[in-house]
Structure formats: C-alpha cells, structure tokens
Amino acid sequence: MLQGLCKFHRRFAGALLPFAARPLTLTSSAHVLRANYGSATAERRKFYQDVSISQGEGGLFEINLDRRKLKTPGGKLFTVPNEALAIAVATEWDAQKDTLKFYTMHLTTLCNTALDNPTQRNKDQMISAALKFLETDTICYRVEDPPGLVELQKNEWDPVMDWIEKRYNVIIGSSSSIMGPQIPEETKETFRQHLESYNLWSLTGLEYVISQLKSVILSFGLIDRHLTVEHAVLLSRLEEEYQIQHWGNVEWAHDYDMYELRARTAAGALFVHLSSESSTLKKKLLRD
Amino acid sequence: MAALSSPLRICRSILKELRYLKGPEYKGTMMYSYVLEQFRKNQVTSERYCRAQREAVHMSHTYQCLLESTRHHLELHNHYHGKGERSTQEAASLVGLRLPAQPGGKGWED
Numbered sequence: 001m002l003q004g005l006c007k008f009h010r011r012f013a014g015a016l017l018p019f020a021a022r023p024l025t026l027t028s029s030a031h032v033l034r035a036n037y038g039s040a041t042a043e044r045r046k047f048y049q050d051v052s053i054s055q056g057e058g059g060l061f062e063i064n065l066d067r068r069k070l071k072t073p074g075g076k077l078f079t080v081p082n083e084a085l086a087i088a089v090a091t092e093w094d095a096q097k098d099t100l101k102f103y104t105m106h107l108t109t110l111c112n113t114a115l116d117n118p119t120q121r122n123k124d125q126m127i128s129a130a131l132k133f134l135e136t137d138t139i140c141y142r143v144e145d146p147p148g149l150v151e152l153q154k155n156e157w158d159p160v161m162d163w164i165e166k167r168y169n170v171i172i173g174s175s176s177s178i179m180g181p182q183i184p185e186e187t188k189e190t191f192r193q194h195l196e197s198y199n200l201w202s203l204t205g206l207e208y209v210i211s212q213l214k215s216v217i218l219s220f221g222l223i224d225r226h227l228t229v230e231h232a233v234l235l236s237r238l239e240e241e242y243q244i245q246h247w248g249n250v251e252w253a254h255d256y257d258m259y260e261l262r263a264r265t266a267a268g269a270l271f272v273h274l275s276s277e278s279s280t281l282k283k284k285l286l287r288d
Numbered sequence: 289m290a291a292l293s294s295p296l297r298i299c300r301s302i303l304k305e306l307r308y309l310k311g312p313e314y315k316g317t318m319m320y321s322y323v324l325e326q327f328r329k330n331q332v333t334s335e336r337y338c339r340a341q342r343e344a345v346h347m348s349h350t351y352q353c354l355l356e357s358t359r360h361h362l363e364l365h366n367h368y369h370g371k372g373e374r375s376t377q378e379a380a381s382l383v384g385l386r387l388p389a390q391p392g393g394k395g396w397e398d
Binding site: 090095228273 | 292306309310317318319322342343346347349350351353354357358360361362364365367368369
C-alpha cells in the first residue's frame with residue numbers, strides 16, 4: 001500500500017514539476033497575453049514591468065501588462081465595465097513583487113469568474129444557488145449552551161435579523177433546532193425578486209460574499225451598507241471569537257483565517273458595488 | 289452600524305496601504321491619483337446627510353479593508369506557510385517515521 005503511494009507520489013510530483021517550472025507562454029504574435037494562472041496557490045515569476053489600463057471597444061476597460069493585453073484563464077480578453085474596477089485590478093497586478101501571488105488578487109479572480117463563467121450558469125441558477133444559503137444561514141442557527149455564547153448570539157445577531165426583516169419586510173426567524181427555522185416561501189420570493197435586479201457580475205460577487213460569510217443575511221447587511229466588512233466578518237465568526245476569548249488566540253490559525261476572510265469579503269462587496277454602479281458612473285462621466 | 293471613520297482618515301489609510309505596496313514611488317500610481325480625485329470630488333461643504341457621500345465612504349472603507357487585510361494575510365502567510373508544503377520525508381519524520389529506502393527494508397510493506 002505504502003509502496004503504491006510512494007510510486008504515485010513520485011509520478012505525480014514528476015508530472016507537476018516541469019509544469020510549475022515552465023515559464024509563461026506568451027502569444028506575442030497577436031499582442032495578446034494569456035497569463036498562465038495555474039492553480040490558486042501556485043506562484044509565478046513576474047514577467048512585466050508596467051501596468052496600465054486602456055478603454056477598448058464598447059467602452060470596456062482593458063488591462064495592459066507592458067504592451068500586451070491581459071486575458072482570462074479561459075482565453076477571453078480581460079475587460080471590465082468601468083474605470084474604478086479597472087484601476088483596482090491594475091493595482092493588484094502592479095502590487096506584485098517578484099512572483100505573482102494569485103491568492104492575493106481577489107478582484108482579478110472575481111473578474112475572471114464573471115468573464116469566463118466557468119460553471120456556465122445563468123442568472124436564475126445563480127440566484128437559486130445564492131438563496132440556498134438562506135436555509136442554512138449562520139445567524140439563523142443558535143446554540144442552547146454555553147449561556148455566554150447564547151447571550152452573545154442574541155445580542156449580536158438579533159439586531160441584524162431585526163434590520164433585515166424590516167428592510168425587506170420578510171419573516172426569517174431563528175432556531176436552536178438542527179432543522180433550523182421554517183422560512184416562509186414569501187421570504188424567498190421577496191429575495192429572489194430583489195436579486196432579479198442584479199446583473200451577472202454583481203451576482204457573481206454576491207454569491208462569493210455569501211459563500212465566504214456563510215450567511216445571506218450578513219451579506220445583504222454588507223451590500224446594503226448596513227454593516228462594515230469588519231463587523232460582518234466578526235458576526236460570521238462569532239462562535240470562533242467566543243472560543244478565542246476563552247482559550248486564547250492562535251495567530252497562525254485564527255488571525256490568518258480572519259484576515260483572509262476579511263480580504264475576500266471586502267473584495268466581493270467592492271465587486272458588487274463597482275459592477276452594479278457602472279451605469280451611474282458613466283452618467284457622471286458624461287455630465288462632467 | 290459600527291461607525292465608519294472619517295473620510296479623511298480612510299483616505300490616509302488607503303494611501304498608506306499603497307505606500308506599503310509600492311514603496312516611495314506610490315504617488316505615481318493610477319490608484320493614488322484616482323483615490324485623491326474621488327475624495328476631492330465627494331467633498332461636500334454642508335454637513336447635511338448625503339446618501340451618495342455615505343455610499344462613497346462605505347466603499348472606500350471596504351477598499352481600505354481589502355488592502356489592509358490582504359497585507360496582513362500575506363504577512364502571516366509568508367511567516368507561517370511561506371515555505372510551502374513539507375515533503376513526504378519531512379512530514380514522515382515529524383511523527384518519527386522514515387520512508388522506506390529499499391525493498392524489504394524497515395517500513396517496507398508488501
């Protein structure tokens with residue numbers, strides 16, 4: 001068994017290494033660059049000096065690395081709908097030092113997802129996927145023990161619950177049973193209708209935020225600017241924070257997770273706001 | 289909602305993060321001019337409640353959080369996980385095991 005495993009490992013490592021060490025392939029003839037993104041954790045040598053943006057066809061913004069245009073992993077031209085997002089993405093590429101750390105470039109990742117739509121889903125499917133989290137929403141599930149945590153959940157989560165029930169005029173409720181609360185169909189219908197107004201890009205961002213926070217309610221709180229990123233992340237990690245207070249903080253696990261969660265959540269929220277405001281931004285630019 | 293800090297402070301923090309990213313030449317970046325332009329544009333003279341301004345403050349705060357958290361996360365990542373995964377040999381020796389060196393040797397199973 002061990003023998004087989006070792007053999008497998010050798011073969012696997014052998015197959016991977018030359019790939020990882022391979023330099024980036026540039027299709028320079030077409031003056032278009034397809035960055036070899038590789039896996040999420042792989043790092044690649046930085047192969048460019050200057051990062052700039054330009055406005056191409058249809059008013060979409062493109063990212064230029066030296067004189068080449070950036071492409072998505074799927075091979076499409078990398079374009080974003082407005083200047084703010086383009087500058088933010090360009091800043092991510094510009095901030096890379098010797099190696100490209102794709103796991104720190106959250107906005108680029110989100111744009112790639114929206115452009116390539118790797119799972120090939122339509123709007124309805126994305127809305128359903130996002131709302132599926134409501135049934136198992138973090139802040140709907142309460143503990144019965146220990147008393148300190150019960151009180152903490154009540155004090156911290158109830159105000160957000162009250163806010164969303166008033167804001168959308170819905171009933172959600174919370175429960176300490178493993179089955180969770182019975183959420184009425186009308187509630188889901190209300191959220192579904194609300195999400196219909198989102199475009200594909202902002203839905204991509206919203207779904208990302210929801211899957212990070214493990215909560216539809218907290219995500220709406222953040223997107224509707226009722227909560228800050230820090231607060232939403234704190235509420236999402238409430239039980240962990242409670243345990244930290246009791247047992248102490250471990251930097252390489254707790255802080256590491258928290259900063260990663262904050263960064264991802266912030267990127268998702270920013271992505272939603274930037275991609276749903278492209279029309280108003282354009283209007284402003286025209287007026288100026 | 290937790291009180292947002294003043295626009296001026298958020299603006300300063302964003303610029304500070306840009307300096308962490310780009311060093312002394314951070315003033316030449318696109319983001320530097322964009323952030324300053326946005327903050328100037330959104331300055332209002334009256335203290336009246338302004339929705340657009342509040343949205344801008346929230347967004348800039350989110351961006352500041354993105355930059356700061358990414359920096360902290362990367363620092364911790366380099367500190368604790370920077371070397372990548374351990375090799376099979378290292379992982380085995382952590383728990384006092386050795387990889388088999390030759391067929392039939394210690395730790396070798398058929």
